[in-house]
Amino acid sequence: MKIGNDLFKRAQKLIPGGVNSPVRAFKSVGGNPVYIKRGEGAFIYDVDGGEYMDFCASWGPLILGHARPEVVEAVKESASSGMSFGTCNPREVEMAELLNEMVPYLEMMRMVNSGTEAVMTALRLARGFTGRNKILKFEGCYHGHADYLLVAAGSGLLTGGITSSAGVAPSAVADILVAHYNDTAAVKKIFEKYGKEIAAVIVEPVAGNMGLVKPEPGFLETLREFTSDSGAILIFDEVITGFRLAATTYGKICGITPDLTTLGKIIGGGMPIGAVGGKAEIMKKLAPLGPVYQAGTLSGNPVALAAGIATLNILKKENPYPRLAKFAKKITDAVEAEAKEKSFEIHCATEGGMFTIFFTDKKPLRNLDEIKACDTAKFANFFRAMLKNGIYLSPSQFELDFISSAHTEKDIDLFIESFRKSLSR
Ligand SMILES: Cc1ncc(COP(=O)(O)O)c(C=O)c1O
Numbered sequence: 001m002k003i004g005n006d007l008f009k010r011a012q013k014l015i016p017g018g019v020n021s022p023v024r025a026f027k028s029v030g031g032n033p034v035y036i037k038r039g040e041g042a043f044i045y046d047v048d049g050g051e052y053m054d055f056c057a058s059w060g061p062l063i064l065g066h067a068r069p070e071v072v073e074a075v076k077e078s079a080s081s082g083m084s085f086g087t088c089n090p091r092e093v094e095m096a097e098l099l100n101e102m103v104p105y106l107e108m109m110r111m112v113n114s115g116t117e118a119v120m121t122a123l124r125l126a127r128g129f130t131g132r133n134k135i136l137k138f139e140g141c142y143h144g145h146a147d148y149l150l151v152a153a154g155s156g157l158l159t160g161g162i163t164s165s166a167g168v169a170p171s172a173v174a175d176i177l178v179a180h181y182n183d184t185a186a187v188k189k190i191f192e193k194y195g196k197e198i199a200a201v202i203v204e205p206v207a208g209n210m211g212l213v214k215p216e217p218g219f220l221e222t223l224r225e226f227t228s229d230s231g232a233i234l235i236f237d238e239v240i241t242g243f244r245l246a247a248t249t250y251g252k253i254c255g256i257t258p259d260l261t262t263l264g265k266i267i268g269g270g271m272p273i274g275a276v277g278g279k280a281e282i283m284k285k286l287a288p289l290g291p292v293y294q295a296g297t298l299s300g301n302p303v304a305l306a307a308g309i310a311t312l313n314i315l316k317k318e319n320p321y322p323r324l325a326k327f328a329k330k331i332t333d334a335v336e337a338e339a340k341e342k343s344f345e346i347h348c349a350t351e352g353g354m355f356t357i358f359f360t361d362k363k364p365l366r367n368l369d370e371i372k373a374c375d376t377a378k379f380a381n382f383f384r385a386m387l388k389n390g391i392y393l394s395p396s397q398f399e400l401d402f403i404s405s406a407h408t409e410k411d412i413d414l415f416i417e418s419f420r421k422s423l424s425r
Pocket of ligand 1: 059113114115116117119142143144145204208209237238239240264265274
């Protein structure tokens with residue numbers, strides 16, 4: 001038996017589904033997950049000798065590729081001085097100053113250990129600051145696994161949402177409003193009805209968790225306008241987009257300043273991390289300055305910060321972004337041309353160095369309803385064919401793929417070649 005299959009069998013006895021995060025189980029693409037033991041640059045290597053060009057990048061953090069020497073060195077150096085102190089440490093100050101320099105509207109920030117924690121803190125802050133309870137989110141956007149965010153649109157967009165996970169009390173989502181992404185008219189209606197009760201609007205400014213969906217012109221502007229008018233807090237969840245599309249946030253790129261921003265992934269360079277930051281008057285509500293409680297044994301961990309600081313400094317210095325976007329465009333053009341020639345209905349959505357290959361005849365895709373119409377069975381076959389051809393994509397139709405600065409032009413040509421072969425299968 002293959003070593004990976006044996007590991008999966010053993011894992012399933014002790015770990016629910018054999019995995020520590022559900023999408024790793026390959027449920028939507030079939031087959032057994034691969035067990036990766038090593039990564040270097042753009043490639044990952046499994047326990048059975050398989051080699052794959054990686055476009056999942058640990059779900060986004062590894063914008064510099066695997067085991068970038070400067071990042072590894074920073075981690076080694078930090079770890080050898082102690083893993084955690086539970087005290088103040090100099091890297092917390094260095095990271096805060098770096099983030100403030102790269103995103104000046106992050107006037108104050110707090111480090112946490114995951115994107116989920118960052119979002120929980122942002123929403124508690126919004127409620128504590130405004131004294132209101134309701135939160136508006138958008139269907140298809142994912143903001144971590146806190147109870148009140150595991151919610152789907154109820155019947156009629158103006159009603160509260162319904163839970164999308166067992167174990168979430170209906171009362172936990174009673175104050176959550178859900179609208180379709182890009183639905184400016186729904187946002188207007190919701191604000192007409194609930195404006196003065198809304199504590200926060202939270203949105204992925206470029207959505208990634210239903211596959212790539214871009215904000216239509218006016219959508220984010222409308223959110224800014226309505227939140228400002230009603231005194232609600234606008235939160236951009238940039239756990240994916242932060243430092244992914246430029247050496248700053250998407251808010252900075254598009255010129256819309258949110259009140260709070262949540263970050264994760266890239267700012268930890270592959271180590272567990274999260275951060276919430278924004279307007280000082282809101283951030284000052286956090287304990288110990290204010291009444292909104294938040295804490296963490298390992299928050300501001302020096303080893304995670306060392307990896308993050310090294311990563312951000314490299315991004316600042318090297319500016320890989322135009323190259324990542326050029327590679328993504330090359331992939332999109334080749335994918336769509338090939339699909340057309342072979343009469344496949346495929347749309348490749350791209351933003352900077354991120355892309356999703358959708359099996360659909362529709363384009364562009366604007367929200368989750370449209371995305372749900374994609375042919376997931378075709379995607380599953382395609383994913384497995386790509387894997388056989390040495391390409392590791394994110395294992396779901398509803399996810400992003402990421403190009404890293406370790407990918408070369410030759411790698412991108414290889415991807416296109418594998419895509420052609422996979423489509424023929
Ligand atoms: C936009 C967004 N917010 C929050 C999260 C949650 O982050 P974490 O998995 O680090 O808890 C994710 C995770 O993918 C995300 O994509």
